[in-house]
Amino acid sequence: MRLRHLMSFGRVALAASACLATAALAEAPLTPLGHTDIPGYTGDFDAITPDPAQDRIFMAAEDHGTVEVFDLGTGRHLRTLRTFGTPHQIFLVPGTHRMIVTDGGKDGTAIVDTRTYEVLGHINLAPGADEAYYDPSTRHYFIVTGGEDVDMQVCYLNEIDPWTGKVLAQLKFASNHTETLRAEQHGDRMFINVADKNEVDVLSKKPLRVIARWPIAGAKKNLTMALDEPDHRLFVVTRDPTKMFVLDTDNGKTVQVVDVSSVNDGVFWDAKRKRIYVPGAAKGEVGIYQLVDPDHVKEIALVPSAIGGKSGAFSAQLHELWVAASPGKRVGGEILWYRVN
Numbered sequence: 001m002r003l004r005h006l007m008s009f010g011r012v013a014l015a016a017s018a019c020l021a022t023a024a025l026a027e028a029p030l031t032p033l034g035h036t037d038i039p040g041y042t043g044d045f046d047a048i049t050p051d052p053a054q055d056r057i058f059m060a061a062e063d064h065g066t067v068e069v070f071d072l073g074t075g076r077h078l079r080t081l082r083t084f085g086t087p088h089q090i091f092l093v094p095g096t097h098r099m100i101v102t103d104g105g106k107d108g109t110a111i112v113d114t115r116t117y118e119v120l121g122h123i124n125l126a127p128g129a130d131e132a133y134y135d136p137s138t139r140h141y142f143i144v145t146g147g148e149d150v151d152m153q154v155c156y157l158n159e160i161d162p163w164t165g166k167v168l169a170q171l172k173f174a175s176n177h178t179e180t181l182r183a184e185q186h187g188d189r190m191f192i193n194v195a196d197k198n199e200v201d202v203l204s205k206k207p208l209r210v211i212a213r214w215p216i217a218g219a220k221k222n223l224t225m226a227l228d229e230p231d232h233r234l235f236v237v238t239r240d241p242t243k244m245f246v247l248d249t250d251n252g253k254t255v256q257v258v259d260v261s262s263v264n265d266g267v268f269w270d271a272k273r274k275r276i277y278v279p280g281a282a283k284g285e286v287g288i289y290q291l292v293d294p295d296h297v298k299e300i301a302l303v304p305s306a307i308g309g310k311s312g313a314f315s316a317q318l319h320e321l322w323v324a325a326s327p328g329k330r331v332g333g334e335i336l337w338y339r340v341n
Helices: 002-009 022-027
Strands: 030-038 048-051 056-061 066-071 077-081 087-092 098-103 110-113 119-122 132-135 140-146 155-160 167-173 178-183 189-194 199-204 209-215 220-228 233-240 243-248 254-259 268-270 275-280 285-293 296-304 309-315 320-325 333-340
Touching: 030 296, 048 087, 048 309, 048 320, 056 087, 066 087, 087 132, 132 178, 140 178, 155 178, 189 220, 199 220, 220 268, 254 296, 268 309, 275 309
Parallel strands: 178 220
Antiparallel strands: 030 333, 048 056, 056 066, 066 077, 087 098, 098 110, 110 119, 132 140, 140 155, 155 167, 178 189, 189 199, 199 209, 220 233, 233 243, 243 254, 268 275, 275 285, 285 296, 309 320, 320 333
């Protein structure tokens, strides 16, 4: 299957040069597998969601108002779903043939049949649905709504039963920009970026409420994060300037600040290898950072991607990383595929 990447749309020069040493490739943290061109698009792409069970991958083309469907094995484009306004996140509901598409458009978050792509219904939320996160420990799905994109000075975190679409709880933030959420799997806490306040809010799961606020000092717009629960570390990436703050989750203190690739819209934690992958749109690269010990993170590689590559996905199951290169004002984007070594 992986060889089909190279043959079908290969961007990789694995066989192009006899001078390329096999040992050097084996040592590289990422091996490029190929790319899929997405012609005719402008604006931003958002989340990528792989569906190994049906050998597909979904991408939210937020500024195009579509969800794009690709073959997971070959990268071939299969279908464009056009029934959305501003799609952001895509969640496959376990044990079902349904996906939830978080949509900031007027119709709101949609429940879609993954076999027929029919919209089965919508989840009734405040406008501006954007960031979302599934917590396996509670089997609940959390969606952020409100904010400056829909001219609201507050945001809401909505706790949802993804099997029924029922809203179970709602938490209001005096914030117009609330972003990424991560949850402990062996604890009762969650962490959420409150970007306009330059802080991470710590939440209890039961009841859903704020129990602490941790300031991010020295940078603004903390948009993305990743959690290493066993080592009690939270990796928070900011935009202004681009830094990664390593926080101690026992007390919220910053133990290290690291320069990382900019501009990014996703941070991916690889628990097996203790790595953080940060796609950078500005230079077209993926920054790879190793957790040497809980108090020390170091950059180990900058792997070329493409200008505009700021969002994506990582699959521990498939050992693959995908980067979506948004075209912005250019015409035409792409998805880049990597093997994680």
